[in-house]
Amino acid sequence: MMDAVAALGVPMAVAYFTASGATKGTIRRFAYIGVSVFAPLAYIGLVFYSTPVSDGLSIGRIALSAVWIAIIPGALIAVRRAEWNGNRVWKMLDLERVLGPLFRLLAIVALWWLGSTSAVAFAALPLIAGMLASSILFFPIRAASVNRTRPLRASEFYRYALISAGAGIAASSGARLNQAIMPSVSTSTELGLYAVSTTIAEVPLIIGLVAARNLLPAAANPDTRRHIRANVFEFSGLGLLGSLLLALIVPWVTPLVFGSAFSASAPTTIVLLAGTVFSVFILASSAVIAGLGSPGLSGVPQFIIAGLTLVTMLTLPHPLTAIEVAVISTASQAVASIISAFLLIRKLRQAPDPGSSI
Structure with a gap:
């Protein structure tokens, strides 16, 4: 969920403008610029929040901050997921939905089998496994042809993203x-x-x-x-x-x-x-x-x-x-x-x- 928060409405804007016929290149440019701003800001907020959390969970603040940096690639994955959704190609999204929990479960089982007791390992490895499962979303999207002639301004894209975030x-x-x-x-x-x-x-x-x-x-x-x-x-x-x-x-x-x-x-x-x-x-x-x-x-x-x-x-x-x-x-x-x-x-x-x- 944090990756969607870090993207701050950008994925919803991507799905909307992709489906409505805006140019793919324009959508991606606006999306990745937005994520490159919003996601680091969200991460900085988490770093400040890590102090009370680390005290309560007895996990080092540096280790916790290192785990939470996953929200940045997670936000990029959320954008790519929205592209598939906007193109109305849901088989790959359904496959990712199945593989994600499976890969995370396998990561936890592997740590248990290895006898690990590190809280950081149990937090980080399932995150990495989930992102590995989501990597299938970066395969080329083969969707029905759409007449992509709709003009799209940056102000229009970011306005939609910010309002949808609310x-x-x-x-x-x-x-x-x-x-x-x-x-x-x-x-x-x-x-x-x-x-x-x-x-x-x-x-x-x-x-x-x-x-x-x-x-x-x-x-x-x-x-x-x-x-x-x-x-x-x-x-x-x-x-x-x-x-x-x-x-x-x-x-x-x-x-x-x-x-x-x-x-x-x-x-x-x-x-x-x-x-x-x-x-x-x-x-x-x-x-x-x-x-x-x-x-x-x-x-x-x-x-x-x-x-x-x-x-x-x-x-x-x-x-x-x-x-x-x-x-x-x-x-x-x-x-x-x-x-x-x-x-x-x-x-x-x-x-x-x-x-x-x-």
């Missing part, structure tokens, strides 16, 4: 804000139940992540935009189906996987699964909105989720139970999904679509 920060904060606040407004027992429920309820979010990946470049290219509204509802329907199926088996699966002590988390999980349905729709619609050239608007639903969650959790009487926090989270997502639907309809009506109405 939307990404909003998405990250909204997704984890309730768990960040919960320790101060609830008990450790309720926090444990909520953590288990969140782990299960996030499984169908894979559908939303795939939707976001696929729909942004599809919306950015007028030739693939015709059926984008139907695509949003298809992914949303899959999210609903997956959540319903999971809700049916949660009362039996939870004690089997996590133990009988966590059986009480089942009702909380079911409430959170309702929120997951809204989240999948928000992810899909936000990707379309960003693909239609409005990355700032795409982040509005996430800001709403974060704001409603923060205000409600701090206002209600404490301590909050796990199911109360789940209701707050789901209600916030429901409100945000209504706003997201409004923004999506508005953008689709404004977007030109040659040959067919959206």
Whole structure:
């Protein structure tokens, strides 16, 4: 995740302008200039942050800083990943998604087999293994021919990147804000139940992540935009189906996987699964909105989720139970999904679509 932060919205801009028909050379030049500025700045920030972290983990500050330098090549990999996404060639991205965890696991097993006890080794080697897996992304991209005649100015590219970075920060904060606040407004027992429920309820979010990946470049290219509204509802329907199926088996699966002590988390999980349905729709619609050239608007639903969650959790009487926090989270997502639907309809009506109405 840190490599995406270090790239500061550049990958999303790369995917958008690649799909919309800007010249590859221009996109790459702007992208690598942006990353060469943003990534070192992010690394410098991590170096300053390394002091309290190294004290807490008993790891040398120099060693920690050496490990964190991986965010710079990681940002370059994120740009290349966005190029594949913008060209709508997802087989290589899926392969990297499989190879990355596999290579990192093999690195950890190798260190264990060698008897290593170095925290630095266990931090660095999996990072290197992950980057090795991502090296396949630097193979030539063989994609369908696109009419690349769209002019692109540096100001346009960096404006999109910076605004989309804000939307990404909003998405990250909204997704984890309730768990960040919960320790101060609830008990450790309720926090444990909520953590288990969140782990299960996030499984169908894979559908939303795939939707976001696929729909942004599809919306950015007028030739693939015709059926984008139907695509949003298809992914949303899959999210609903997956959540319903999971809700049916949660009362039996939870004690089997996590133990009988966590059986009480089942009702909380079911409430959170309702929120997951809204989240999948928000992810899909936000990707379309960003693909239609409005990355700032795409982040509005996430800001709403974060704001409603923060205000409600701090206002209600404490301590909050796990199911109360789940209701707050789901209600916030429901409100945000209504706003997201409004923004999506508005953008689709404004977007030109040659040959067919959206």
